[in-house]
Amino acid sequence: MLRFIIRRILLGIPVLVTVATLTFIIMHWVPGGPFDSDKILPPEIIANIEAKYHLDKPLPLQYLLYMKQLLQGDLGPSYKYLGRDVSDIIRDTFPVSFTLGLCAVLVVLGLGIPAGMISAYWKNSLLDRSVLLFAAMGISVPSFVLGAILVWIFSHHWHLLPPALWEGPRHMVLPAFALGAGFAGYIARLTRTTLLDVLDSDYIRTARAKGLTESTILFKHALKNSIYPIVSVMGPLTAGLITGSFVIEYIFSIPGMGRFFITAVTNRDYPLIMGVTLVYAVLIVIANTIVDMVYSWLDPRVTLK
Amino acid sequence: MNRLASKLSAGFLLIVSAVAVFAPWVAPYSYETQDTLQTLAFPNMEHWMGTDRLGRDLLSRMIYGARVSLFIGVFTTLFALLIGTLYGAISAYAGGRTDNLMMRGVDVVFALPDLLMIILITVLMGRGVAGVFIALTLVSWVTVARLVRGEVLRIKEYPYIMAARALGASPVRILVREIFPNILGILVVTLSFRVPVAILAESTLSFIGLGIAPPFSSWGSLANDGWTAIKFYPHLILFPSSAIFLTILSFNFLGDGLRETLDPKASKVSA
Numbered sequence: 347m348l349r350f351i352i353r354r355i356l357l358g359i360p361v362l363v364t365v366a367t368l369t370f371i372i373m374h375w376v377p378g379g380p381f382d383s384d385k386i387l388p389p390e391i392i393a394n395i396e397a398k399y400h401l402d403k404p405l406p407l408q409y410l411l412y413m414k415q416l417l418q419g420d421l422g423p424s425y426k427y428l429g430r431d432v433s434d435i436i437r438d439t440f441p442v443s444f445t446l447g448l449c450a451v452l453v454v455l456g457l458g459i460p461a462g463m464i465s466a467y468w469k470n471s472l473l474d475r476s477v478l479l480f481a482a483m484g485i486s487v488p489s490f491v492l493g494a495i496l497v498w499i500f501s502h503h504w505h506l507l508p509p510a511l512w513e514g515p516r517h518m519v520l521p522a523f524a525l526g527a528g529f530a531g532y533i534a535r536l537t538r539t540t541l542l543d544v545l546d547s548d549y550i551r552t553a554r555a556k557g558l559t560e561s562t563i564l565f566k567h568a569l570k571n572s573i574y575p576i577v578s579v580m581g582p583l584t585a586g587l588i589t590g591s592f593v594i595e596y597i598f599s600i601p602g603m604g605r606f607f608i609t610a611v612t613n614r615d616y617p618l619i620m621g622v623t624l625v626y627a628v629l630i631v632i633a634n635t636i637v638d639m640v641y642s643w644l645d646p647r648v649t650l651k
Numbered sequence: 652m653n654r655l656a657s658k659l660s661a662g663f664l665l666i667v668s669a670v671a672v673f674a675p676w677v678a679p680y681s682y683e684t685q686d687t688l689q690t691l692a693f694p695n696m697e698h699w700m701g702t703d704r705l706g707r708d709l710l711s712r713m714i715y716g717a718r719v720s721l722f723i724g725v726f727t728t729l730f731a732l733l734i735g736t737l738y739g740a741i742s743a744y745a746g747g748r749t750d751n752l753m754m755r756g757v758d759v760v761f762a763l764p765d766l767l768m769i770i771l772i773t774v775l776m777g778r779g780v781a782g783v784f785i786a787l788t789l790v791s792w793v794t795v796a797r798l799v800r801g802e803v804l805r806i807k808e809y810p811y812i813m814a815a816r817a818l819g820a821s822p823v824r825i826l827v828r829e830i831f832p833n834i835l836g837i838l839v840v841t842l843s844f845r846v847p848v849a850i851l852a853e854s855t856l857s858f859i860g861l862g863i864a865p866p867f868s869s870w871g872s873l874a875n876d877g878w879t880a881i882k883f884y885p886h887l888i889l890f891p892s893s894a895i896f897l898t899i900l901s902f903n904f905l906g907d908g909l910r911e912t913l914d915p916k917a918s919k920v921s922a
Contacts, residue, residue, distance in 0.1 A: 361762040368763065372771055486900035488851050490858045491892040494878060502882050589766040596859045597878070607767065608859060611774045619771065626764040 351635065358631040365627040366416065366620065370409055373616055380425045380614040399425065412620070421624075422617035426610070432621035435606060440625065442512055443591055443602035446525065449518050450587050453526030454533055459576065461530070462537025467564060469542060477534060484531025489590055493524035493597040510599040521598045525590060529583055533576060540572035547571075577641050584633035588626055657908025660901035667898060671717035678711040683866055691884055700890045703876055709890060712868055716891065719780065719869035720898070724850035727787040728842055734788070735795025736838065740826055742796070743803035754800070757793045765790040769852060770861055778864040783856060787849050795841060802834045836913035843906035847899040854895050870895045 381387075381395050396402040400411050415422055421432035465477040500520060501509035508517050544550065545568055553563045592604020599605075603622050610618035670677050679699075680686075690706040692698055700709035742753040769786040776782030806812065807830070815829050856862035857871030858878070865872070870891045877888030 361759070364759045365763055368759070369768075369771065372768070372775065375775065482903060483896075483900065486847065486903050487896050488854060488858075488892075488899070490855060490874065490878075491896055494874070494881060494888050494892060498881055498885055502885075585764070589764045592766075593855050593859055608770070608861065611770055611861070614775075623764065623767055623771075626767060627762065630762070630764060 347639070350639070354631075354635045354638075358628075358635075361631060362624065362627055363413075366413070366624060367409075369620055369623050370412065373614075373619060374405055374408075380616060399423075416624075421621040424610075424618045425615045426613045426618070427615075432617045435618065436603065436621055436625055439601060439603045439606055442600060443588075443595070443604060446518070446521055446591055446594065446600065446602060447584075447587050449522035450526035450529075450591070451584070453522050454529045454583065454587070457526070458530035458533025459537050461534040463541060463564070463569070465534065465538040466541035466545065474538075477538070481531040481534045484527050484534075487528060489524050489528060490593050490597055492527055493520070493594060496520045496524055497597070512598075512600045512602075517598075521594045521600060524597070525587060525594045529586060532579070532583070536575055536579065537572065540575045541568060544568045544572045574641065574645055577637060577644060580640075581634040581637040584637070585630045588629050588633075653904075653907060653911065656904045660904040660908075663897065663901045664905065667717055667894075668721060670714055671721050674714045674718055678708075678714040680708040680711040682712050682715040682868065683707060684711075691880070691887075693884075694886060701884075701886050703887060704880070709873070709887065712873055713870070713890060713894060716868045716870045716873050717894070719863055719867060720850055720853060720871070720895070723780065723783055723787065723853045723869070724846045724898075727784055727791065727849045728845045730784075730788045731792040731845065732795050732838060732842060735792040736799045736834075738792065739796040739799030739801075740803050740830070743800040743807065744822060744826055744830075750800075754797075757796050760790065760793045763790070766852065766855070769856060773856060774861055778861065780863065780867070783853055783862055787852055791845060791849065794845070798837070798841060799834060802837060803830055806830050806833050840906060840910045840913055843902055843909055847902040847906075850895065850899055850902075 381392060381401075393402065400408055403411070412422070421436070424430050424432050424435060427435060461477050461481070465474045468474050497509045497520060500507045507520050509520075511517055550563060550568060553567050558567075591602065592607055594600065595602040595604040596608065603625065606618065607622040609615075610622065684707065686692075686698070686702055686706040686708065688706070689695075689698065689702050691704050692702045692706075694701045698708050698710065700713065702708055703712070738753065738757075742750045745753075768790055769783075772786035772789065773782040776785060803826075812825060812829055815825050820829070853862055853869060854871030854874065857869045858875045860872075860875055863869045863872050868876075873891035874888050874895065877884070877886075877891060881888050
């Protein structure tokens with residue numbers, strides 16, 4: 347297990363280096379820079395600023411300087427939030443985004459798996475059909491549309507939940523639901539399909555023949571074998587939740603990393619763009635590693651390589 | 652039920668596309684005409700979907716917005732399909748070290764957080780249709796490349812390909828005449844599932860104000876305009892949001908239907 351983790355970390359390093367390099371190239375590809383403004387500054391001042399941040403040096407050298415700094419674990423200063431380091435900003439905003447993501451995962455699993463189970467167990471019933479319809483709708487509804495609907499109904503119309511900000515559990519309900527509902531649709535469909543397959547298999551017939559109760563069959567025998575496909579899509583799903591979160595952060599004015607990313611891009615705050623992109627990439631790598639570990643822990647037929 | 656849903660969806664999409672193509676003839680007003688007597692109007696006889704804060708007719712703006720949304724959705728996907736198919740087919744057919752190297756390239760693009768890259772590229776390219784177009788194509792061709800590679804690897808081993816090779820057919824001929832017709836079905840299914848993904852990405856981008864820039868509008872940017880006034884004028888976000896939702900839903904239903912008809916492997920799976 348330890349060897350597996352070490353191997354995955356080592357494999358993750360080239361991925362991160364590539365992400366950093368590509369982001370660097372894309373950022374510097376287009377003309378214009380972080381200190382262009384409508385206000386015309388004296389050339390000496392611009393030269394001074396650019397010298398301070400090494401922006402006057404040739405691009406390859408800037409790249410090497412940045413990578414060297416990165417290797418020392420330093421993400422550099424933000425260009426626009428003066429006096430703040432990128433790592434400070436990330437330290438403040440990361441927990442917010444992480445909590446949001448975690449709540450969304452709870453929504454995805456808590457809604458998707460039971461819905462899929464109900465759907466598979468009462469196959470072709472009215473209940474099944476409504477679950478399928480809702481799942482199709484969930485998959486098709488953009489999170490910002492769902493967010494808007496939720497805000498209008500629960501905040502503006504019924505005044506039940508706050509429409510914005512991040513000040514406690516009550517503030518988390520709507521964003522987590524808006525972020526997670528679409529993915530819950532996927533999980534519901536996936537659970538249904540695999541569970542239907544499993545319920546058709548011989549060992550379930552054997553279990554029925556032994557006279558086990560339906561709930562034992564469903565929860566102890568069938569569910570266990572249909573959980574694997576769900577675990578294996580959790581990797582890409584987590585990635586989707588992570589990158590999808592900034593729309594939600596925008597709608598609900600949540601002070602998370604995603605919102606900072608948007609302002610960083612419009613401001614051309616190079617170090618902040620880099621920092622946030624790298625944190626996202628690291629998260630995706632970690633999520634995939636954890637998913638693979640859980641998978642092998644659940645399914646003894648799979649060995650970690 | 653699935654058959655009916657996909658037929659209805661196809662009909663809906665045809666109507667929306669026709670409206671988008673013939674926008675100047677269908678739209679009651681131009682997308683920038685201001686009716687200064689009716690600003691922020693609710694739906695009425697003159698303005699069926701109401702007007703925005705500048706008095707512009709929402710229905711007309713929706714019709715013109717359909718052009719942008721559908722154009723980006725369909726054409727980025729076609730483009731990504733073209734690049735991905737070529738790349739995947741060549742990689743699979745070449746095999747060996749070339750294949751390995753080409754697939755590492757795909758892995759790298761896959762490792763990028765895609766929505767972040769789309770934002771980055773779009774904003775830096777200057778927030779136009781071109782930027783959104785390039786960004787979406789760049790991140791979406793890899794999915795197609797992987798899919799096509801897998802299919803070609805599978806089909807390559809069939810006896811009839813061996814027969815074609817024994818008859819002296821060139822690799823290009825084998826790829827184009829023997830293999831391509833066999834993956835066409837899967838490509839059509841992929842098209843109908845990838846278009847909504849592209850529409851979603853574009854509308855998300857425009858919704859957070861980073862996509863299509865004014866005076867042009869897509870459904871996403873219209874929804875963003877409506878979002879700021881949601882409390883008192885919910886119709887301004889209701890119509891564009893519904894258009895996005897129904898279009899994506901229709902493409903997904905259509906994809907389900909097409910998969911059942913065109914993909915023999917998937918016919919018994921109903922998920």
